[in-house]
Amino acid sequence: MLDVNGIDLHYGAAQALRGISLKAERGKVTCVLGRNGVGKTSLLRAIVGQHPVSNGNISLDGADITHLPTVARARGGVAFVPQGREIFPLLTVEENLETGFAPLPRDQRTVPDDVFSLFPVLNNMLKRRGGDLSGGQQQQLAIGRALVMRPKLLLLDEPTEGIQPSIIKDIGRAITYLRGLGEMAIVLVEQYLDFARELGDHFAVMERGSIVYTCDRSSMDEGALKRALAI
């Protein structure tokens, strides 16, 4: 599904990613772990196309998307749940969801039911402004909004950051459900190890812009993983 191959990324002269390679498969959750400032978000920005890569290539379903603009990637099935949610503050919840219609043909422009079954709270505040929602609700809205796009690839950037435990559970459940559907590949960027550990099929730990440790759910060595993460 997603195949990131040895990419570098620079902000001006500063290098944020160094030869990162990453794979994500349909129906699987790939967790990218690491402390803040190690380049996790930069990796997602590179995949979404919000920042150009200076080396390497990215392909989706075998098609090279390295140089496609963000819009084209989104229309190609890449859905992004950014860090800090980035809800459209002045749009209602409903309108926020509807922004996800953009890539869809007219006849498919409906909000899938499972969005509301996963996050019933959204159903009750359709007319509320996105900006008036609590952090947790916004996070759910952001995920729901991404699902409206019927993505092939779902990118989640620290969905648990600053969110109360109950909602973290809902989000975890949602991710498990989506994984179960087997329709999309999921890339989950996290600092919260326990959360990631429950959901992940593959794990990659980043440090100073490179991947320093990878493992599968089966072959996971807790200690090694923690050591790779610890400070």
Next chain:
Amino acid sequence: MGAFPLTRLLDKASAIFLVLLAIFAIAIPTLNLLVPVSSGLHVSTYLVALFGKYICFAMLALSIDLIWGYAGILSLGHGAFFALGGYAMGMYLMRQIGSRGVYANPILPDFMVFLNWPELPLYWYGFNHFAYAALMIVLVPGLLAFVFGWFAFRSRVTGVYLSIITQAMTYALMLGFFRNNFGFGGNNGLTDFKDILGFSVQADGTRNALLVTSCIALALSFLICRGIVTSKFGKVLVAIRDAEARTRFLGYRVEAYKLFVFTLSACMAGVAGALYVPQVGIINPSEFAPGNSIEAVIWVAVGGRGTLTGAVLGAFVVNYAKTFFTTGWLSPYWLFVLGGLFIAVTLLLPRGIIGTFELRRTDKRNLSLSAEAPRAAE
């Protein structure tokens, strides 16, 4: 400004420019006065006046470049300062007419007699003395700029907001000066000048003298600008232009710097206007028209914002083109050319003629500049 070591003031480009200007200032009068009309080398008095006009425009361009090119302040109202200087000079020239006016009133200018004003309004007093007029030429634009800038910069009005209110300012002034009861001759403005400092403004000698004076004024303001931009002050200005917040954080009082340079630039524009009036023989409210101010900005853009020689060059090139187009059958196309110029320069030549030229010459390391161009604009 004499305090500055010449080496810093005169880099190669500015030295060349000053020499050319000097040659110009000597050649034109010679060719006009000494070469017989019959000779092909003779320069007509019309041309002398025309060149004089260009020189004044070059000064205006210089004043705009100083604030736009180096401090990132885009004023769309600099024509106002130019015109105010012009009016101050015009008032002096009006008073010089004395009883030679149509109504032969020794004190009142014709238009006041015509509007049967009882006596001279207070703000006309003193303009019969050149010294006083000269003072006003610098003071009035300077004061307006100071008050205006003091409000604007202190409340951190920047970018397009500043541009728009400067345009509103000159627009308001235009409306005002169009009114007869403002006492500046309404829409006819001030004209029919007789003589300046005792010399007839029509005389060839005077015209050449005015041209030379303008050249000297241009040279001086050029040196002043050089002095400023090469001083530490100039470095601070550029710093403000490129990273205002950062500069403020370094402990510089940004608004003070902007205010100073804005006021100075206004005074310079005022002098330019003052020299312009006797050479064209009229000053009227249309000089305040927002269009004029923006046109002056494009001179700078064409020549190369942030390069003093560029500003001067731009003023000459564009105005020569204007003369070329507006005299003769091409005239209907001039506005297309001018309009096209605005678009072409901003899209294709953001650094202007000189700027692009310099970029070519300087080595790769400066290439990062072009990336700064947009930021410089804000």
Next chain:
Amino acid sequence: MEPKTTSALLYLDGITVSFDGFKALNDLSFLIEPHEMRAIIGPNGAGKTTMMDVITGKTRPDAGDVYFQQGAYDLSKLDETEIAELGIGRKFQKPTVFDIHTVEDNLLLALKNDRRVRATLLWENTSAQMRRIDDILDTIRLAPLRSRVAGSLSHGQKQWLEIGMLLAQEPKLLLVDEPVAGMTDAETMQTAALLKEINRDKTVIVVEHDMAFVRELGVKVTCLHEGSVLAEGTIDQVSTNDRVVEVYLGR
């Protein structure tokens, strides 16, 4: 404790800052002794940047005291410029050198001097100041690049120039925010060395995520979490502290 009698150069006590409900700093207190170097770590949203903002006067604390120089100055009453003049210099995360000025001019602008219009207009370079600039250039290892345009420097070099500009203001206290983000390993180690050198005669606070770098510094570490101090001590003490490990591995 009566602030006037503190021996600390920088004294923060019970600082609280909240942005619409969310507490960025929550009763934060710590001391920096003169000539100390302190490393500050902490996960996202721990309040590191807000703390810097409070010290430099960019943000006003809702509650608490910020005193500078043995309690001589109450920073919460001064504005950015005044605080800068007091001798607190800050280096931002993103290097913000003046790209089109040369390395030398960047330092010249930063040099501690009369900042008023008249002064800069009539400014003449004196040998003393030139020497000062040379010294800094040596310290930040940019002497050979003095006449290069700053925009053309590498990321690491920009960061050093930034630090140099900080030094030029002759601050008593340097706040250095993520100096090594985006640097190569070599640059990172050089930066550590540079900071240690600076620390010989200046007080330094470094905020950094890069643990290799913090280790290299080998100074007292303060770990912030949710706006207050979670742990303090040597890097080893802190990194083995269970709660620190926990906040870094998750909630």
Next chain:
Amino acid sequence: MLSFNGRMVALVVAIALLLISKTLANAGPFEDALVGLTTDSFSDTADAIEALTATGDPRTGPLLEALKDQQLLFSTEAKKVFIKDPTGRIVDAANGQAVATLPADIENVRLNNRVRGLLDAALGSLSLMAKEASQRLDAAQAVFKSRDAAALPNIDKALEKETDTRVRKALTEARAAIVLYSPDTNAGDKIAAISVIRDRGDQDALGLIDGLPPDLPPDVRKAAAAASGKIQSTLAIWNAVQNAWYGLSLGSVLLLAAIGLAITFGVMGVINMAHGEMVMLGAYTTFVVQEYIRAHNPALFDYSLFIAVPLAFAVAGLVGIAVERGIIRFLYGRPLETLLATWGLSLILQQVVRTIFGPTNKEVGNPSWMSGAFDLGGITITYNRLWIICFTLAVFVALLAMLRLTRLGLEMRAVTQNRAMAAAMGIRTARIDALTFGLGSGIAGIAGVALSQIDNVSPNLGQGYIIDSFMVVVFGGVGNLWGTLVGAFTLGIANKFLEPYAGAVLGKIAILVFIILFIQKRPRGMFALKGRAVEA
């Protein structure tokens, strides 16, 4: 003296007539009065006229009309009066029968000015009894103006019969006017009259009262002074209302010109100096449409605007899109450059139009439903202003609806609020930018259609509006349509209230200065929004 003679004569004649009348068949006051017209003496004619009017006989009206038109003949011999009707037929004034053989001594009844005056008054008071209420009203108002004492008895008579309240009011006012000015009415009546006039409270009433002769009893003069003051204050109020109306009208024009700008500048953060020219294009589209209609199907002229609006929207809109694609998109994030480039564009557009249509003003006609005016209380309202206000509000509402309810509107708002995220959602931001700019320009085009109805259509049309529109947007708060609405009407009304004191130009200057200061106090305007727009 003269009048005394007249009376004497009249008396004599009257007696004489009485005697004669015996000889006449079906004699009555009308017939008796008629005789007075047969003596060929002005005084007799005068008396006869008064007598006739007094009879209130239906035949009086036509008779006096004929007299007025010099169609009245008489024969002293026959003591008869004849009317020559429009067909040239001659009828007996008494019985209305055509006469075959005219007496030999037949002559026109002659008039002099005194008689004419009487005649008019008489006719006036006659029509006080006319069938049509409107006629009676006119008559009453005529009397109010003439203040002819002679009409007083008829007024009173009319008042007794009158049922229509408006006419009654007019009559009482007319009566008051007469009473007020006739020398032989007592102070009490005069004061009563004054109060009536005061209640009328318009310019005429004021003139009437201020025109009073000075030699009046003090209490009357006091009453008059009081009334005069009262009337002036009511007039002042209406004056204010009128100004407010003009303000609304100006405000709507400003709003119309500014809405488009509010979108391009406010929502997109793009400074479009050529915005005024988009308005100008709209106006010229209207001109072309009207020319075409005049040439091909004049009957449609009243619908020309309905045809012009969509066309103007399309023309300006397409130009706008072209501009965005061709110029502006290369300048995003460089507002000052955008400003210069679009200024250049405005020069070109003006010159294009100048080359095609010439530099002179083009005459754009008002459809019938847009011309004319009506009175509302003390103010006059012209239809074109009224329609423009309605139209403006309609456009504003339509725009809001479009932004709220359509897919395009949703995507526009999304892009405005968070461009990067919108792109990540698959919204084609570049396309949205082009369309948004097209929309803004299109609305400017529509504005042009409206402005063509009240302003000269010339290549410089746009220039007049650009600065004002910017002021409105900046004042109202960038990126906020409601702010633009409030801003436009505030400035419009403020402007109109300043004009009477400062004069049009100084008023404008005052407004500009005010805004310049205002921007410096609140650089983001009254209702500033956060977001990308603010960074413009």
